[in-house]
Amino acid sequence: MVNKRDLSPASFIGVAKKGLISFGSGQPDLPPPDAVYQILPEYRDFKYGLIQGLTTLRVALAKQYPGSGKDDFVVTNGASEALDLSLRVLASLNTKLPKKVLLAQPYYYSYPHLIQFSGLEPVYLQTTRGRIDLDDFRDKAKQCCAVLINSPSNPTGRVESVETLKEIEKITAKLGIYVLSDEVYKELIYVRDNYLLSGPHVVTINSFSKTYAMCGFRIGYLWSRDKTFVERVIAMKTHSSMNTNILGQEMALEATKVPRQFIAGQLKIWEQRRDLLYQGLFELGLDVWKPEGAFYMLPKIDRPRDFVWDMYTKHKVITYLGDWFGAPGSVRFSYALDVEKIDEGMRRLREYLSGRK
Amino acid sequence: MVNKRDLSPASFIGVAKKGLISFGSGQPDLPPPDAVYQILPEYRDFKYGLIQGLTTLRVALAKQYPGSGKDDFVVTNGASEALDLSLRVLASLNTKLPKKVLLAQPYYYSYPHLIQFSGLEPVYLQTTRGRIDLDDFRDKAKQCCAVLINSPSNPTGRVESVETLKEIEKITAKLGIYVLSDEVYKELIYVRDNYLLSGPHVVTINSFSKTYAMCGFRIGYLWSRDKTFVERVIAMKTHSSMNTNILGQEMALEATKVPRQFIAGQLKIWEQRRDLLYQGLFELGLDVWKPEGAFYMLPKIDRPRDFVWDMYTKHKVITYLGDWFGAPGSVRFSYALDVEKIDEGMRRLREYLSGRK
Numbered sequence: 001m002v003n004k005r006d007l008s009p010a011s012f013i014g015v016a017k018k019g020l021i022s023f024g025s026g027q028p029d030l031p032p033p034d035a036v037y038q039i040l041p042e043y044r045d046f047k048y049g050l051i052q053g054l055t056t057l058r059v060a061l062a063k064q065y066p067g068s069g070k071d072d073f074v075v076t077n078g079a080s081e082a083l084d085l086s087l088r089v090l091a092s093l094n095t096k097l098p099k100k101v102l103l104a105q106p107y108y109y110s111y112p113h114l115i116q117f118s119g120l121e122p123v124y125l126q127t128t129r130g131r132i133d134l135d136d137f138r139d140k141a142k143q144c145c146a147v148l149i150n151s152p153s154n155p156t157g158r159v160e161s162v163e164t165l166k167e168i169e170k171i172t173a174k175l176g177i178y179v180l181s182d183e184v185y186k187e188l189i190y191v192r193d194n195y196l197l198s199g200p201h202v203v204t205i206n207s208f209s210k211t212y213a214m215c216g217f218r219i220g221y222l223w224s225r226d227k228t229f230v231e232r233v234i235a236m237k238t239h240s241s242m243n244t245n246i247l248g249q250e251m252a253l254e255a256t257k258v259p260r261q262f263i264a265g266q267l268k269i270w271e272q273r274r275d276l277l278y279q280g281l282f283e284l285g286l287d288v289w290k291p292e293g294a295f296y297m298l299p300k301i302d303r304p305r306d307f308v309w310d311m312y313t314k315h316k317v318i319t320y321l322g323d324w325f326g327a328p329g330s331v332r333f334s335y336a337l338d339v340e341k342i343d344e345g346m347r348r349l350r351e352y353l354s355g356r357k
Numbered sequence: 358m359v360n361k362r363d364l365s366p367a368s369f370i371g372v373a374k375k376g377l378i379s380f381g382s383g384q385p386d387l388p389p390p391d392a393v394y395q396i397l398p399e400y401r402d403f404k405y406g407l408i409q410g411l412t413t414l415r416v417a418l419a420k421q422y423p424g425s426g427k428d429d430f431v432v433t434n435g436a437s438e439a440l441d442l443s444l445r446v447l448a449s450l451n452t453k454l455p456k457k458v459l460l461a462q463p464y465y466y467s468y469p470h471l472i473q474f475s476g477l478e479p480v481y482l483q484t485t486r487g488r489i490d491l492d493d494f495r496d497k498a499k500q501c502c503a504v505l506i507n508s509p510s511n512p513t514g515r516v517e518s519v520e521t522l523k524e525i526e527k528i529t530a531k532l533g534i535y536v537l538s539d540e541v542y543k544e545l546i547y548v549r550d551n552y553l554l555s556g557p558h559v560v561t562i563n564s565f566s567k568t569y570a571m572c573g574f575r576i577g578y579l580w581s582r583d584k585t586f587v588e589r590v591i592a593m594k595t596h597s598s599m600n601t602n603i604l605g606q607e608m609a610l611e612a613t614k615v616p617r618q619f620i621a622g623q624l625k626i627w628e629q630r631r632d633l634l635y636q637g638l639f640e641l642g643l644d645v646w647k648p649e650g651a652f653y654m655l656p657k658i659d660r661p662r663d664f665v666w667d668m669y670t671k672h673k674v675i676t677y678l679g680d681w682f683g684a685p686g687s688v689r690f691s692y693a694l695d696v697e698k699i700d701e702g703m704r705r706l707r708e709y710l711s712g713r714k
Contacts (some may be wrong), residue, residue: 214604246573
């Protein structure tokens with residue numbers, strides 16, 4: 001499956017080798033709260049659910065988003081489908097705005113694909129050490145019908161400043177263009193509380209995958225105050241996938257009832273891992289930013305394709321090639337693995353780098 | 358939600374009124390086999406699964422499709438997503454064939470929407486009392502890059518003859534165009550065994566929704582011997598929704614282990630209901646075809662919009678307006694409800710029709 005010319009993140013999914021250490025996968029290794037499984041033994045439903053999503057789940061979500069109601073949400077097959085539907089709806093709008101979407105580079109590797117699948121064209125923002133350049137933003141946003149924001153960012157771990165985010169709200173409102181705000185890492189911020197981008201032109205995308213470690217169940221959602229936009233998303237989903245898995249939604253509902261302590265506890269674990277990996281990469285003299293959120297680092301690495309390939313084939317360590325994230329010259333490390341494994345991975349990394357010509 | 362100008366099938370989803378009789382919904386009312394719930398109490402997985410689908414499930418499916426292997430399948434969010442992904446992949450192919458898809462009218466109401474969402478254009482086949490006209494097929498297939506076949510058909514209940522299906526295989530093979538064969542009702546045929554359309558140019562679409570009453574869990578799949586096509590579907594799903602709900606897939610795997618007797622038992626129930634509803638509509642003098650498969654009838658009805666609206670608002674009976682299925686002048690009746698309810702629904706129908714001017 002994995003070959004050196006490709007090295008796509010998807011090609012590593014499901015790879016199993018004895019003694020493998022993976023800094024690859026973008027999913028929590030610790031399980032969801034027990035509560036999500038407690039409803040399983042008695043569960044007996046089987047019929048179609050509402051396309052928009054389970055009402056009780058949307059009511060619970062509305063409590064988390066100030067000024068919102070259950071009708072502002074659509075529950076989807078992960079944040080992926082929320083984004084896919086949003087982009088397809090954007091592409092179908094009868095507007096004179098250019099069919100282009102602005103996004104920061106480096107980016108989550110699915111973004112350009114999804115934008116293109118929907119018939120739109122990606123326009124890339126310059127970033128300075130992972131941060132959006134507002135001058136470049138002002139300039140390029142004019143050529144677009146929407147901007148896609150991802151703070152905290154996969155793969156950079158950057159959290160944009162509140163000032164930058166407020167400025168983005170203003171610029172886009174003035175231009176009359178949409179903001180798609182992918183906030184799936186909003187509960188995984190080490191430096192401050194999340195700043196929820198908002199406004200009638202904002203579509204917020206989130207999921208239960210990262211916060212509650214429910215990746216495999218594929219429960220995501222979007223939130224928007226634009227009624228017409230929400231209706232169009234529902235209309236499209238009616239045909240493209242119908243309701244999201246009914247049992248997965250009930251499990252997500254249970255997750256919303258779990259005390260906030262669970263999230264705080266997880267955050268501490270992530271922070272400890274971040275510090276360990278950051279220290280290790282820093283001591284190796286690598287050029288790397290200390291993550292402010294999410295669970296990724298993006299160090300600069302010479303000959304990164306050789307690095308990823310050799311680390312995998314010779315040292316049984318998975319890392320992801322930066323090229324896939326619009327970051328040539330870099331390699332993405334996820335720290336979704338326990339500290340013992342991070343230590344062992346770092347040991348192998350040191351071994352490899354010390355022998356590298 | 359329900360209003361007379363719209364009367365879309367989706368607007369009836371989730372409608373609950375005391376004493377309501379629904380000939381609307383296209384989902385089994387009887388539960389899935391018990392076995393699918395038996396794995397729930399011990400279930401503890403949570404991580405991403407393979408985008409292509411659970412290996413054990415694909416191995417089980419391969420046993421049902423002669424000459425196939427697990428790599429020929431992609432598990433999807435219901436047949437809907439299988440169809441959506443197939444159409445989007447078709448639209449993205451670099452081919453000189455016209456960007457048009459041929460389908461029979463009347464059609465399942467999502468088809469034209471999905472075709473258009475993907476950037477393709479629907480071309481409609483004439484049917485004679487619900488059957489495909491092969492001369493028309495030969496003529497129009499030349500203008501298309503794919504044909505979409507749905508036998509047994511929703512909403513007509515028609516099963517095309519084996520001769521017709523074989524001819525369709527031949528014509529399309531000669532033209533070098535794809536066949537998307539939606540066979541979700543393949544286990545619900547009253548007149549013969551299913552004829553599985555096949556060939557390297559055929560993409561078969563199926564699901565666990567109808568056969569195993571698992572609609573709400575959204576487990577569908579596609580099967581194709583065209584490796585490149587399958588790879589393109591996986592590549593797209595990698596970004597648009599990732600893996601299908603892991604627990605739903607495990608439940609579907611359990612369904613594949615249930616003895617065929619379950620399906621035979623269900624078929625008997627469907628046949629009894631069909632006979633009852635057909636007899637009732639026939640005795641009322643309505644022009645209706647006796648269904649050979651699936652669980653729908655499509656009688657001709659004068660002023661069908663008034664009929665659907667009045668039956669719903671005055672007699673608490675849900676039926677679906679034929680216009681949504683490309684069948685103006687008709688109304689769709691599903692018989693996914695027990696015989697007592699069918700009897701009561703027929704009583705109300707007689708009452709209404711006897712008082713109709």
